[in-house]
Amino acid sequence: MTELTLVQAVNRGLQEAMRSDPDVVVLGEDVGVNGGVFRATEGLLKEFGADRVLDTPLSETGIVGSAIGMALYGLKPVAEIQFLDFIYPAFDQIVSELAKMRYRSGGQFPCHVVVRAPYGGGIKGGLYHSQSTEAYFCHTAGLKVVIPSTPADAKGLLLSAVADEDPVIFLEPKRIYRSVTGEVPDGDQRVPFGVARTVRPGHDVSVFAYGAMVPVATEAAAGVEAEGISAEVIDLRSLVPLDEAAVLASVAKTGRAVVVHEAARFCGFGAEVAALLAERAFFSLKAPIARVTGYDTPFPYALENVYLPDNGRVAAAIRATAQAG
Amino acid sequence: MGMPSRPTLIVRSLVAGRRSVVSSTAPRSAPADPASEALGGARLLSAYRTMVLARALDERCLALQRQGRIGFYAPHSGEEAALVGSAMAMEPDDWIFPAYRELTVALVRGTSLQSVVDQLFADAGDASKGRQMPNHFAFREQHFVSVSSPIGTQITHAVGAAMAARYRKAPVATITYFGDGATSSNDFHAGLNFAGVFRAPTIFFCQNNEWAISLPRERQTRSATLAMKAEAYGFPGVVVDGNDVGEVYRAVRAARHRAVAGEGPTLIEAQVYRLGPHSTSDDPRRYRNDQEVEAARGRDPIHRLRTELTKAGAWDDARDAALVEDLRGTIAAAIARAEATPPVDPLSLFDDVFARATPRLEAEREECAAHPAAERKSP
Numbered sequence: 001m002t003e004l005t006l007v008q009a010v011n012r013g014l015q016e017a018m019r020s021d022p023d024v025v026v027l028g029e030d031v032g033v034n035g036g037v038f039r040a041t042e043g044l045l046k047e048f049g050a051d052r053v054l055d056t057p058l059s060e061t062g063i064v065g066s067a068i069g070m071a072l073y074g075l076k077p078v079a080e081i082q083f084l085d086f087i088y089p090a091f092d093q094i095v096s097e098l099a100k101m102r103y104r105s106g107g108q109f110p111c112h113v114v115v116r117a118p119y120g121g122g123i124k125g126g127l128y129h130s131q132s133t134e135a136y137f138c139h140t141a142g143l144k145v146v147i148p149s150t151p152a153d154a155k156g157l158l159l160s161a162v163a164d165e166d167p168v169i170f171l172e173p174k175r176i177y178r179s180v181t182g183e184v185p186d187g188d189q190r191v192p193f194g195v196a197r198t199v200r201p202g203h204d205v206s207v208f209a210y211g212a213m214v215p216v217a218t219e220a221a222a223g224v225e226a227e228g229i230s231a232e233v234i235d236l237r238s239l240v241p242l243d244e245a246a247v248l249a250s251v252a253k254t255g256r257a258v259v260v261h262e263a264a265r266f267c268g269f270g271a272e273v274a275a276l277l278a279e280r281a282f283f284s285l286k287a288p289i290a291r292v293t294g295y296d297t298p299f300p301y302a303l304e305n306v307y308l309p310d311n312g313r314v315a316a317a318i319r320a321t322a323q324a325g
Numbered sequence: 326m327g328m329p330s331r332p333t334l335i336v337r338s339l340v341a342g343r344r345s346v347v348s349s350t351a352p353r354s355a356p357a358d359p360a361s362e363a364l365g366g367a368r369l370l371s372a373y374r375t376m377v378l379a380r381a382l383d384e385r386c387l388a389l390q391r392q393g394r395i396g397f398y399a400p401h402s403g404e405e406a407a408l409v410g411s412a413m414a415m416e417p418d419d420w421i422f423p424a425y426r427e428l429t430v431a432l433v434r435g436t437s438l439q440s441v442v443d444q445l446f447a448d449a450g451d452a453s454k455g456r457q458m459p460n461h462f463a464f465r466e467q468h469f470v471s472v473s474s475p476i477g478t479q480i481t482h483a484v485g486a487a488m489a490a491r492y493r494k495a496p497v498a499t500i501t502y503f504g505d506g507a508t509s510s511n512d513f514h515a516g517l518n519f520a521g522v523f524r525a526p527t528i529f530f531c532q533n534n535e536w537a538i539s540l541p542r543e544r545q546t547r548s549a550t551l552a553m554k555a556e557a558y559g560f561p562g563v564v565v566d567g568n569d570v571g572e573v574y575r576a577v578r579a580a581r582h583r584a585v586a587g588e589g590p591t592l593i594e595a596q597v598y599r600l601g602p603h604s605t606s607d608d609p610r611r612y613r614n615d616q617e618v619e620a621a622r623g624r625d626p627i628h629r630l631r632t633e634l635t636k637a638g639a640w641d642d643a644r645d646a647a648l649v650e651d652l653r654g655t656i657a658a659a660i661a662r663a664e665a666t667p668p669v670d671p672l673s674l675f676d677d678v679f680a681r682a683t684p685r686l687e688a689e690r691e692e693c694a695a696h697p698a699a700e701r702k703s704p
């Protein structure tokens with residue numbers, strides 16, 4: 001076990017994956033000499049050399065498109081997109097090519113690329129250094145989408161992503177890159193996809209969150225404890241595939257659900273969780289499902305704290321859900 | 326990293342060629358006035374003043390960010406001559422499609438220093454209502470179009486606006502600013518291609534400051550120059566010494582004449598150097614050495630123009646000291662005013678998503694207003 005920050009755990013995961021498999025290569029803008037603008041790739045160029053750590057021209061199309069070519073040929077590229085907000089030049093490559101290569105070739109051309117990107121608000125980054133647009137990727141068949149909220153999960157999920165057979169969009173909550181530290185198992189300790197994590201057990205309300213909203217939800221749940229409300233917090237951490245069994249089991253117990261994410265509400269991932277509960281847990285529900293999310297506006301700069309769900313908003317939703325019905 | 330030698334001859338020949346263009350098809354908005362084609366006299370002094378203001382603002386803003394008084398800043402030190410010279414070559418009806426290092430262009434266009442500073446503070450005086458990070462300006466009146474963070478996206482917009490101006494038969498050109506890194510973007514190539522095919526009256530102004538965050542210019546292209554990329558798209562590309570305000574001015578002036586005369590676009594590569602960090606989030610010592618920066622300081626565009634003006638007897642140390650002091654006072658006053666300006670209204674979050682808020686947004690606005698715990702302060 002080693003005590004690491006979340007971004008250090010990402011770095012350690014990349015390092016271990018590269019040490020154990022010479023087919024793993026890393027590419028992106030500023031990932032080599034600079035070690036990544038968030039330092040996620042620090043030290044990799046020195047250890048593995050410029051053939052495996054590629055500082056690319058400023059082209060996300062080029063980064064993902066060439067990663068696809070490498071993967072088709074048999075390498076295991078891990079592409080870094082500097083901010084999720086800058087992934088759109090590569091959107092065509094991701095949704096039209098990466099996601100569909102296996103399917104459209106009848107399984108002849110599997111295409112395993114890991115696309116890493118820091119995402120989310122809380123760093124005064126304004127419109128283009130803050131967005132949470134995971135839903136675009138979740139909506140595209142053929143892509144797996146995972147989001148760690150702890151250092152151990154960051155490394156464990158990343159090792160699973162590199163070992164997976166399918167394309168993975170690996171989103172890193174940059175707001176808690178350094179504010180969260182934790183014990184991380186040494187060695188090849190993978191965290192499997194499709195398994196949610198119970199952060200805190202409870203029996204009155206289920207709170208589902210992921211990424212940087214996990215600490216916010218956990219703090220709110222701890223806060224309402226004093227009022228006699230026992231809130232269970234579940235970190236979904238793997239959005240695709242989703243641990244539907246864990247979601248359903250929790251609500252079977254509590255009968256009440258709050259979903260928290262920073263992304264805009266309309267067509268956000270919370271809508272999928274709410275629909276799952278409406279379809280498969282309807283008769284367990286004792287209260288309407290609540291969503292605490294970003295508003296349906298672009299991500300603001302000056303008003304970031306108004307936009308982002310905070311302890312107060314989550315606690316209010318837990319209270320209202322606990323008391324409803 | 327050595328500076329490539331500058332083929333300034335190309336510029337001269339383009340400028341020479343321009344005269345015949347001017348005499349045959351003089352644009353309506355900008356009557357051909359050969360005397361005004363070179364920056365001199367009062368205009369050169371005014372260029373110098375703006376450059377000194379820009380540098381002083383940079384220094385002040387870096388300090389403000391360190392003190393936590395503004396959230397972010399992208400300095401443009403070393404790029405002042407290219408920014409000022411190019412902006413002065415454009416006419417008031419022309420349109421500007423900037424990136425995030427073009428604060429100085431906004432000042433040349435007549436945007437007030439207060440408006441610029443209010444944007445940096447994202448306060449209630451900000452024309453963009455605190456929506457964007459510092460340096461991402463938008464000034465409608467000056468035709469200074471809203472800056473985006475995603476690299477290169479403005480390049481195609483400039484082409485479209487130029488096509489629209491020509492459709493309306495307006496004697497207008499557009500200019501778009503972007504960096505060396507942006508020449509790797511999709512929009513750079515699509516923009517140049519469209520401009521070539523449609524002979525759009527556009528000027529592509531590439532600020533080659535040798536770095537795209539940590540990546541040197543060589544990491545963007547194997548081409549000998551960035552300017553030469555224009556050739557493949559069927560129009561001229563020129564390299565200018567971006568530390569020479571007069572040379573930049575003449576090149577942009579010539580390109581603008583070409584544009585409004587219907588002769589199509591021009592790509593101008595201004596060779597400059599990013600003296601500061603990429604932004605306040607960057608530590609350039611991780612990827613470049615101080616000697617390189619020191620060498621570039623020797624080519625500082627402000628020193629260069631000061632020396633020129635002094636030699637010509639138009640300037641001296643006493644006036645320089647007075648100017649710097651005066652500008653520092655002006656900047657301090659603008660900052661004091663911005664800090665006394667209230668923050669933006671929290672419920673303005675829901676404005677401008679659409680021309681009129683949808684019922685859903687109005688419901689969210691009410692929900693937000695009812696939530697007292699939101700920490701409603703500007704960054």
Ligand SMILES: Cc1ncc(C[n+]2csc(CCOP(=O)(O)OP(=O)(O)O)c2C)c(N)n1
Binds near residue numbers: 060082089474532
């Ligand atoms: C599409 C996109 N990818 C990545 C980034 C992150 N980024 C911001 S500035 C920058 C470098 C830009 O370099 P250049 O075009 O030379 O402009 P300069 O900063 O030197 O003025 C990068 C990679 C971005 N803003 N947009």
Ligand SMILES: [Mg+2]
Binds near residue numbers: 538
């Ligand atoms: Mg540059």
